[in-house]
Amino acid sequence: MLSRASDGPPGIAPGDMSLSFLKGLTVLKCFDAETPQMSIPEIARKSGLDRAVVRRLVLTLVHLGYVRAEGSRYALTPRILVLAGGFLQGRRMGLAVQPVLDAFAVQIGRPLVLAMRDGTDAVLVAQAQSLAVPPRLGFTLGSRLPLAESALGRALLAGETPEAARALCAALGTGDEGLRAVDAARASGIATATGLVEAGVFGAAATVAGASGDLAAVGFSVHASEGAPPDPAGLLTAARALAALL
Amino acid sequence: MLSRASDGPPGIAPGDMSLSFLKGLTVLKCFDAETPQMSIPEIARKSGLDRAVVRRLVLTLVHLGYVRAEGSRYALTPRILVLAGGFLQGRRMGLAVQPVLDAFAVQIGRPLVLAMRDGTDAVLVAQAQSLAVPPRLGFTLGSRLPLAESALGRALLAGETPEAARALCAALGTGDEGLRAVDAARASGIATATGLVEAGVFGAAATVAGASGDLAAVGFSVHASEGAPPDPAGLLTAARALAALL
DNA sequence: AGTCTGATGTTCGATTATCGCGCAGATGCG
DNA sequence: CGCATCTGCGCGATAATCGAACATCAGACT
Numbered sequence: 001m002l003s004r005a006s007d008g009p010p011g012i013a014p015g016d017m018s019l020s021f022l023k024g025l026t027v028l029k030c031f032d033a034e035t036p037q038m039s040i041p042e043i044a045r046k047s048g049l050d051r052a053v054v055r056r057l058v059l060t061l062v063h064l065g066y067v068r069a070e071g072s073r074y075a076l077t078p079r080i081l082v083l084a085g086g087f088l089q090g091r092r093m094g095l096a097v098q099p100v101l102d103a104f105a106v107q108i109g110r111p112l113v114l115a116m117r118d119g120t121d122a123v124l125v126a127q128a129q130s131l132a133v134p135p136r137l138g139f140t141l142g143s144r145l146p147l148a149e150s151a152l153g154r155a156l157l158a159g160e161t162p163e164a165a166r167a168l169c170a171a172l173g174t175g176d177e178g179l180r181a182v183d184a185a186r187a188s189g190i191a192t193a194t195g196l197v198e199a200g201v202f203g204a205a206a207t208v209a210g211a212s213g214d215l216a217a218v219g220f221s222v223h224a225s226e227g228a229p230p231d232p233a234g235l236l237t238a239a240r241a242l243a244a245l246l
Numbered sequence: 247m248l249s250r251a252s253d254g255p256p257g258i259a260p261g262d263m264s265l266s267f268l269k270g271l272t273v274l275k276c277f278d279a280e281t282p283q284m285s286i287p288e289i290a291r292k293s294g295l296d297r298a299v300v301r302r303l304v305l306t307l308v309h310l311g312y313v314r315a316e317g318s319r320y321a322l323t324p325r326i327l328v329l330a331g332g333f334l335q336g337r338r339m340g341l342a343v344q345p346v347l348d349a350f351a352v353q354i355g356r357p358l359v360l361a362m363r364d365g366t367d368a369v370l371v372a373q374a375q376s377l378a379v380p381p382r383l384g385f386t387l388g389s390r391l392p393l394a395e396s397a398l399g400r401a402l403l404a405g406e407t408p409e410a411a412r413a414l415c416a417a418l419g420t421g422d423e424g425l426r427a428v429d430a431a432r433a434s435g436i437a438t439a440t441g442l443v444e445a446g447v448f449g450a451a452a453t454v455a456g457a458s459g460d461l462a463a464v465g466f467s468v469h470a471s472e473g474a475p476p477d478p479a480g481l482l483t484a485a486r487a488l489a490a491l492l
Numbered sequence: 493a494g495t496c497t498g499a500t501g502t503t504c505g506a507t508t509a510t511c512g513c514g515c516a517g518a519t520g521c522g
Numbered sequence: 523c524g525c526a527t528c529t530g531c532g533c534g535a536t537a538a539t540c541g542a543a544c545a546t547c548a549g550a551c552t
Binding site: 032 | 258264266267268270275277282283302303308309311312321322324327328331332335337338339342344351364371384385386387388389
Binding site for chain 1: 502503504509510511512513
């Protein structure tokens, strides 16, 4: 995992990268939902790096304000969100995308989420509530969803070329069902998934082919206990409106 | 700005940090709302680093998937949000905080935001909509607000000890008005600010003294054109509910 | 079209920042 | 108390990094 070796063409020559920076980012991503707070040796075990190396990297993060010491353990600070804000504000998520997402959430009557592909995952990049419906799995910005088993992921795959979608499904080791679901989504415009990410949950999503080249998916999910889901056709309208903004 | 030198006690010895990692993070934070897309020389100018150094650091970010090339310019990818997700999920923002924030946004009738202090700024860490009210300034997670001129910032200062609040106001070079506003907020429980962050906007916030030590502020804002703001007392109830979760 | 200039991309020998072993101290357990 | 294990940290050796200099590119001008 910690490697300057290129895994695929066109790779980046090892001499064209910074090993220390790569290690530093490896340390940074050790802080996650399961382990928000860790000691130096815990980070060393999780990252596979030497304790002394981890110590210098963590102290660098402390110096810059991204991490703070809590006793002999370390945790991320809110400053890490500012890095995310660079992405969100750079793409005008707050100014342009969020109001449209909010309006469609009200119109459709369900909380909506917007996701983009990151490797073989769908990553949440915006969300809107329409009612005080509790998020089912506690998703936040940055939450990952599987590409082949979630409606959002399938909508993202549907937005790729058939070749790219097939390659991604192969990389995921997904069965024919996932690829068929993606093909169906491409044909109908609406991707669905039931009970794959969470038992009893139906999800629907539409592909957002951004005018400036960004690919995203907008969708909602409904638990069986909440009654029948709304007509997903509204997602197509939302997708068209969002496409102009991405 | 790019320095291993310690600015305040207790500092971290230069030998205890990684200069390459520090430079890398300096490059990462160059990507912001104003400059979401930059070339190597542009990043070099903005960061004060040599072009060759920037090139290696940027290619490291490309290799790890945090940045992608768009022609000869580079931009952040959604993967950067996953780092933010580590913070958000580690503090159960999605699972525990968001539903409470959503419920109070409905109850109070205004979109609500939750902020935490980051140095001399307030940083947005969560937000909830009640109606399809467009965010005024396009705020996203990670957006910064001034500590002394915003209701949220003043509520955060009110949650600090009087000594710490005074020191922060001194560091900000704020006038007596800011400090008086903080003192008033500490007394009443509600911080307010009118027309300082944006003309014609009234903001109100309450301090959230988290049970586990986290300090936050919850608040809303209303533009004069939207009519009278709701009674801010609801923020006190929201603050108490959120305090149990932070 | 050709030339010039400034900007940008890239290389590689020199230098220094980084590595990680080994030691000292702390902690927990029998 | 003794022992085993874990953690923090120093410093000589070395590999990673630096950045000057060169190569290439892009745009302006004639």
